[in-house]
Amino acid sequence: MTSATAADYGWIRSSSSLFGYALDAGYTLTLVRGVSPDELLDVVEAEARGVCEGFDELTEQHMAVLDAYEDWPESFLAGAFTVRGEGGDWTLALEFGGDVGTRPRFMEALSAGTRAVSHSSNGGKPMHFFHWYENGELRTTFELPKARTGSTPDELNAVMSEVGLNPAGDQAPDVDGKAAVFALAERLTGVRVTEALLAEAEYRTGEVAEEPAEEWESITIDLTDAHGEGTYVQLRRDQL
Template sequence: MSLQPIDVSWLCGEYSWESCSFIYVRATPEQVVARLGGRWEDFTPGAFPDDPDDFPGPGEPLGVTSIGDWTFVLDPDWLGTCEGVITELSRGTRLVSQAALAIKCIDYFYWCEDGEIRFCWGDDEGYPIGTPDELVDTMADIDRLYPRFSYLYKGPAFLLVEHLTGIRTTERLLKGSTFRWGVVPEPAKSKPQ
């Protein structure tokens, strides 16, 4: 099945100055929060920020919601690029993460299976692991739909997410979901510069 373009103008427009990670884990929200070192009972209900001025910044709580069999995590920082964290989160399951700082045109993408990175793309790194056979057709579709050198956060990453998770991440989906917001311990990580 051929992929179709996805409209991410809402994210690239209003929220484009924000840094954030979108992390998708095939597990329950409670399991994901526990694996991150948080306590589910400390997370409080809330909506996806409707106004860009309300978007959480680095160091502020992250949001977690359930989408089918998956947990979606909105981290207002670079958690989705911390290889030690995402490989551990993927133990026994699949994890896909995308992170961007659109104002600097920096973006990252990871696909992990059971503790191993299967595919990653990073700002200046290209495809350091190589493209797995499972993604060859999808990457060809993305090359057909988007101009060469398109930033992942402007659409391609969302198509990779859709291919790997079955989730088409839209404004309506995120703003229509009930999140739980809370804090997890700061992992030892380095942020992209």
């Protein structure tokens, strides 16, 4: 296991850092051991889009996918490449505004017989997630380090503390939580993500369809009167 800490990932906040775009637009970064980029794109049902030479070209192709839709985009671009890590080759997949690394069915399939780790941000809103899967099982996941779930929610507590996260309470104000999550991912994968790595990689790309909206039959509205008495109204789809 590496000795990475949040200090090793201070570059993501640099004013000149290319990762600033990912933080602004929202991103998901996924690492899977022993699965090739083409295999990963196949598992996530991506439509092949060829190769992007470097981070700048990946962002350009991402914008081209968005521009193809008049209203809300129905898909997003995922780029993947091979990188060395603990135990052999890993695939690093990166998306802007995508959610490959947060969809359980994808992560369960990708991690079958191996390990998969992802972290993400939805851009403007302060929502940041971390997921660790092992052999198809979600072992530890959190938005806030102190609110962990999964089959082994406390297994990473010691490592989380070492990288700068606080599994017992509020995050220390002098530690960049996002940088610490990068370090936690490195501890689990052996993959050191650097600005040069992302800038110079050859990304195999594919277009991934957005998840369809869930069907719903009714909504429930809670009501409270002036005396504090509560009731509710349930409305069917055909009543709205």
